[in-house]
Amino acid sequence: MKLFYAHYISLENAFVRYVRAERADMLAPWLVICSSGLVANQLKKRLAREFGAAANIHFMTGGALVSVLDSEAPGETLPLLPQDNLRDFLIKNLLQEPGLNRYPASRGFVQAVKSSLRDLEDSLVCPDVMDEYLRTADDGALEADKERLVWLNRLYRRYLQAQQEVPGYRPYQAAFERALSQVEKSVFLKGFQQIVFYGFYDMPGRQLELVNRLRGHYPGAVFAPYMNHPAYRFARKFFETNWLSSGGENVETGHFGTLGKAAQSIFSAGEGVPSPGLQIVSAGDASGELFFTAKEILRLVEKEGCSFADIAVIARTVTPYQDELRRVFKQNCIPLNASFSYPVTHYPLGVFCLNLFALAQNGFERNLVLSLVSSPYFKHTSKNKWRALISRSLVNRDFNQWQDLLPQTKNYDPEFLAWLTHIKDRLEQLGRAEAWGVLSQEALALLEELTDTAVFEGKDAEIYHAVCERIQSLASYRVLRPLAQAGEFLEELSDAVRGLTFNEAETVRGGVVFTDAVRARGLSFKAVFLLGLNDKVFPLLMPEDPVLRDYHRYILRDVLGYWINQSLDRGDEEKLFFFASSSAAQEKLYALSARRGADGKEISPSVYLAELARAALINWQGEGTLRVSGRLSEKISAVAETFLTPKELSYTFIFTPENAAKKYALAQLLTPGISDSLAAAEGLAENGPLNGYDGVIDSGADIFAQENKLGFSPSTLQKLGQCPMRIFFEKGLKLRQEDDPLSRQELPPNLRGTVYHEILKDFYEDLYQRGLTHELFDEAALEYLNQAVEKHYRADGYRQFGIYPVVWELLLQDIKDLLGNFVLDDLHDQGDFVPAKFEIPVSLEPSAALPLRLRGIIDRVDVDEKHKLFRIDDYKSSRKGTKDLASDIFKHLIFQPFVYVLLARQMQELKGYGSAGSCLLAIGPKYHRSDLPPAAFEDVLPRACRFLVLLTDYVKNGIFFINPDDKEKKCQYCPYAALCRRDSFKSLLRARKSAAYKSLQEAIK
Helix, strand or coil, X not given: CEEXXXXXXXXXXXXXXXXXXHCCCCCCCEEEXXXXXXXXXXXXXXXXXXXXXXXXXXXXXXXXXXXXXXXXXXXXXXXXXXXXXXXXXXXXXXXXXXXXXXXXXXXXXXXXXXXXXXXXXXXXXXXXXXXXXXXXXXXXXXXCCHHHHHHHHHHHHHHHHHHHHCCCCECHHHHHHHHHHHCCCCHHHHXXXXXXXXXXXXXXXXXXXXXHHHHCCCCEEEEEECCCCHHHHHHHHXXXXXXXXXXXXXXXXXXXXXXXXXXXXXXXXXXXXXXXXXXXXXXXXXXXXXXXHHHHHHHHHHHCCCCHHHEEEEECCCHHHHHHHHHHHHHCCCCEEEEEEEEHHXXXXXXXXXXXXXXXXXXXXXXXXXXXXXXXXXXXXXXXXHHHHHHHCCCCCCHHHHHHHHHHCCCCXXXXXXXXXXXXXXXHHHCCCEEXXXXXXXXXXXXXXXXXXXXXXXXXXXXXXXXXXHHHHHHHHHHCCCEECCCHHHHHHHHHHHCCEEEEEEECCCCEEEEECCCCCCCCEEEEEECCCECCCCCCCCCXXXXXXXXXXXXXXXXXXXXXXXXXXXXXXXXXXXXXXXXXXEEEEEEEEECECCCCCECCECHHHHHHHHHCCCCCCCCCEEECCCCXXXXXHCCCHHHCCHHHHHHHHHHCHHHHHHHHHHCCCCCHHHHHHHHHHHHHCCCCCCCXXXXXXXXXXXXHHHHHHHCECHXXXXXXXXXXXXXXXXXXXXXXXXXXXXXXXXXXXXXXXXXXXXXXXXXXXXXXXXXXXXXXXXXXXXXXXXXXXXXXXXXXXXXXXXXXXXXXXXXXXXXXXXXXXXXXXXXXXXXXXXXXXXXXXXXXXXXXXXXXXXEEEEEEEEEECCCCEEEEEEEEXXXXXXXXXXXXXXXXXXXXXXXXXXXXXXXXXXXXXXXXXXXXXXXXXXXXXXXXXXXXXXXXXXXXXXXXXXXXXXXXXXXXXXXXXXXXXXXXXXXXXXXXXXXXXXXXXXXXXXXXHHHHHHHHC
């Protein structure tokens, strides 16, 4: 066979010349074996342009040729052992055999081993030759790692044997050998006048064996991409060893597209040469790269006469770009000619299927159950009711928690717990040791029972069918082992389903090509947009194979003669990918990089971008780079209006709101909804007083009346002082804050506080009734405390909170210890007072001085019968307040000590008693008490009343402004922080300048 070699563009020209020179009969049958389907399509298009047609020239890949020759060979054949989960399971079983169980057979390790074994097979490595080498070689460098290679070769030998032993299947090597044996006598091959190999710069040993067999029996030619250039360093050894040995013709014409002579300097020390067709672009992020790409494509098509088919968008890997690219191109009406690959977890139906079988393995975690029940694919008539029930429940995870806490939930539906128990039983059945076929049928039945196929649309039917087939495929595991081990089936099912991928194509004829740098080898276009020229993106970092290490690969190739590449050689292949992609542009090349990654952190440009700029004499860090702003307004304003989408055009109008309505009308985009939005935008952008968009409303009196009917609690007053807007969300809009689910590892602070209150109420109430408050030794006090604890919270109390029994035991002991320390110090600190009244709900009617109703629950009232005094005690689970509780009313918005004295003074039970003030009692490792004495109370009374009136007047007057101070402190625990307009500068400015905010600041000074 003749050999022609050059860089891709020149190689394609040489192929055309060869066809013109050698194919005298334009109907003579030729076979062209290409390195990829895209390269084949490129050659077909080129031949069609050159000759008007390419009749009787057949294109296929090497793998397709093996299939043809295998099917042509006589005799019955078995299906090939698939490369899917069955092969993974085969390897997993081998890794558990005695002598091979050197490492745990995790899923990741199985995949790594599978890749290394495939490399050994593809290189036709003989395990006997490896054994001989390991026994006889005097290799000091190998000695330290020899044991690993011995193990790997033993595994490889066993793997080859095991493939042949799998009933009902045959290994690929058997098909390959049948294909080889058919080469000389193949009717298919003999039907071609010539056989041409095109585009191969590297191939594994198995593929090379087939090529050499064909070269020895059929006329034809080899067109190998190669030139004496640093970018082809990866291909040099293969080229010189396997192609050049038979002699060949260098047909390089120095054609490198728009890069021109600058291409010769890339990755070399040569001087740079200007490349006018090259534009380096720096975008804010990946979205900015695609924004620029879309707008520039429109400009090239509409202003410079390009067709969409003349343009390609290339990335090293397409996954980070594909979703955003599809969205952006659709918005800009740019047709695409591309295919996209997605894992099963990309699709809601795929997630639903995986969640179903993961319930038990994830301990019936709350969000997983909620996701399953909320899915549109979940088939049950009560799904909406159950979704609300789950949302209201305090369950976090573990089935015991569902049993203990769900019946306590409002609007409890016993049917849901019965269903959940049924699913638990079904999943436990799938975890038993049983025949694979039985378990796969049971899993399919469960999936069919719970999946509503009536709602399927789009790819749902395809996905569901693939998932069902994959579950059914687990039955084939019986050929390797008849029974699944306990707990094994669901793990294998999850791994098998997660391995599914689905293709989505947007193959508009004549559309823009979008592909990765590997598949783009050998293609050419008028304009190329090369995306993602950032560090660790292009080039990709190529780690060493952890199983078949590079020194092992060196021995196989350079010592034993098997064609296999070293893992780290792939770093050189990255240069070839980049060189081929950048030189694919015939007229214009756009090299794009991002300044920030998906996480918002700064990222560095690629060394390849710097090298490209150096070779083309471009100052890529200065005026030679087109900078795309990260700001939406600047991005849009840099683009001609004719290339903007309606949404982007809307943004340009909003940049000048005073003319926005007029511009919308001229663009025929003005709708009632947009008119309302413009009015809102104008209100939000005002510099004047607080307005309706700041929470200033007309119905404040109604909200006040509604809240005043019940009474303002200290916690409501505190929220008002922190941020009136929060009260608007809570009381005005009735937005509900969901209860946090209970953790099985701890007791939430609010529930811990409830536990403290219940125990202390019973403890002090019991002592009061017995008259023992001042009569107990410490040991006796602790015994009464234990009785109060056991009254409410026994050893099985973990069920009430859904906590693990062991954790509950520790928590209960911690509660006893904390309360024990507290009550001993508290009893010693009583003086003449006796704890007498507990958990007292009380309210205060409006008066002239305080025209609002107050309410609250007083934790404890201590009385001094001798002096006819009472004192208010408020428990805190952590230390709150300072030594000056009177000032804390304003500085820290601690209202309980003041409000509870007001409430207690009018209690009938305390008539005839004078106030001894109030205090905060901290329950913690150390006892702490803060007091508000009677004198301090009287001194602060007028000011505190005015402050309460000021706060509640905000409600009455409908002024619910955002408090612009202390964002981190005030918003940290606010459930509505994501709803308010705190991030709007104008909103904060109006609030800061408002009389309401200034009056609040004056009040708390």
